Amino acid sequence: MFCVSSQRFVTIEGICVVLSLLLSISLGAVSANSNYGEALTKSLLYFEAQRSGKLPSNQRVTWRGDSALRDGFDAHIDLSGGYYDAGDNVKFGFPLAFTTTMLAWSCVEMESQLKAHEEHENALAALKWATDYLIKAHPEPNVLYGQVGDANLDHACWMRPEDMTTPRPSYRIDAQHPGSDLAGETAAAMAAASLAFASSDPVYAKTLTDHAKDLFRFGKDYRGVYHSSIPNAGGFYPSSGYEDELLWAAAWLHRATGDQAYLDYLTQASSSGGVSFVFAWDNKFLGAQVLVAKLVFEGKVKNEGKMTEYKSMAEQFICNCAQKGSNNVKKTPGGLLWFLPWDNLQYTATASFVLVTYAKYLEAAQTSVRCPDGGILQASDLLSLARAQVDYVLGSNPKNMSYMVGYGTNYPKRPHHRGSSIVSIKNDPKPVTCNGGYEAWYNNPKPNPNVLVGAIVGGPDENDAYGDERSDYQHDEPDTVTVAPLVGILAAIA
Secondary structure, eight states: OOOOOOSSHHHHHHHHHHHHHHHHHHHHHHHHHTOHHHHHHHHHHHHHHTBOBSOOTTOSOTTOOOBOTTTTGGGTSOOOOSBOOSSSSOEEHHHHHHHHHHHHHHHHHTHHHHHHTTOHHHHHHHHHHHHHHHHHTOOBTTEEEEEESOHHHHHTOOOOGGGOOSOOOEEEEESSSOOHHHHHHHHHHHHHHHHHHTTTOHHHHHHHHHHHHHHHHHHHHSOOOHHHHOGGGTTTSOOSOSHHHHHHHHHHHHHHHOOHHHHHHHHHOSOOOOSOSOOBTTBOHHHHHHHHHHHHHTTSSOSSHHHHHHHHHHHHHHHHHTTOSSSOOEEOTTOOEEOOSSSTHHHHHHHHHHHHHHHHHHHHHTOOEEOTTSOEEOHHHHHHHHHHHHHHHHTOSTTOOOSBTTSSSSSOSSOSOHHHHSOOTTTOOSOOOHHHHIIIIITOOSOOSSOOTTOBOOOOOTTSOOOOOTTOHHHHOOOHHHHHHHHHHHHHHO
């Protein structure tokens, strides 16, 4: 700021100092709310808090301990490892696979940015914790273990993962009990991850590609929704169909292998999925559409027929997010893209990931998106919209609250999460019982004793209201499917 003094030197100088101070405070507040690098680091720490199995020596989240080491014992297979999906202690394969795909996509698309922020190795470590487990869960071409833990019994208890006494049955799909959606999503995860590891560990990358090919074939040859074969998952992560997962898997396998057969599958599909309303663990059409659009931009496929259709569907979703479409996404009064009342921030995160990724594709192709209302969206417009959503999540909202746990000072203190809400086993090794956990910890009005750094809660309602109540799992439960795409977004805008 430039101020000119006059004869009334002290008065004007004083005003200048005050104005300068106010400006610096204002700028400081903005930068404090927009420290994307810090948020990126914390988002990756969250995955360490969600780890199941034997923890490594370099584990940074030290309030956690080893857990569920005998997973798979009932099926005479080692199913230890992987991630607990949310605030419970079940390993649900369907959202875990989607989490893995989105983590891999973040690593692939934003590799240079992750390296620039010295988080690439941590991102690959988070990804590998998932893929190592998925490899073990796929011991035969037509066998995939899709869940460990009885979800109903698990949800009846409030226990640390380290103390679990609830049954840990292993559930699987096979040729007689198919699950094309679960197999397809896991194939997508393996194929995407193979790209992430291609340069640093080509042998591991090939292993992942081989699993992806087998799983895609399995899902294609033996059709059915997975929760018909694993009914225990139906009350928690039911599938609406498997066509989207098979398209998504084909798109990733084509990108990983270049094999024409996977492109043919996309070209010959009966439907491109239409204009998606959400991109999430149960709807991957938009993801496939975006990957095909990339092929069009790069000139690897002709912009005609089915390929044009995929690209058009992706761009209509983007226009809807930018309020320039024919069915615009609702926004809260505070500016948050609002899709559904349950755990809305997962949908905001995936939509924002699509925006930053598509912006990258537009910039490389030096083109733009033309919307139904006649408006034109440049790459910069998509980035600005995504950045605004991240800013809202990190504190630029009507409540001046960060919805990322551990970011800033005003963040959720009571997320619906068993492990973080109970004193660490490192501090008090006395076992916490099933009902004892509810009495001593779930119903305790105090903040969680362990800060679940990097977690993103479900978020506010459509009116920007949020209460930070542990019992409100609709708005206060964090999950891996929300944070995985956020890794890529934060890397892109940091």
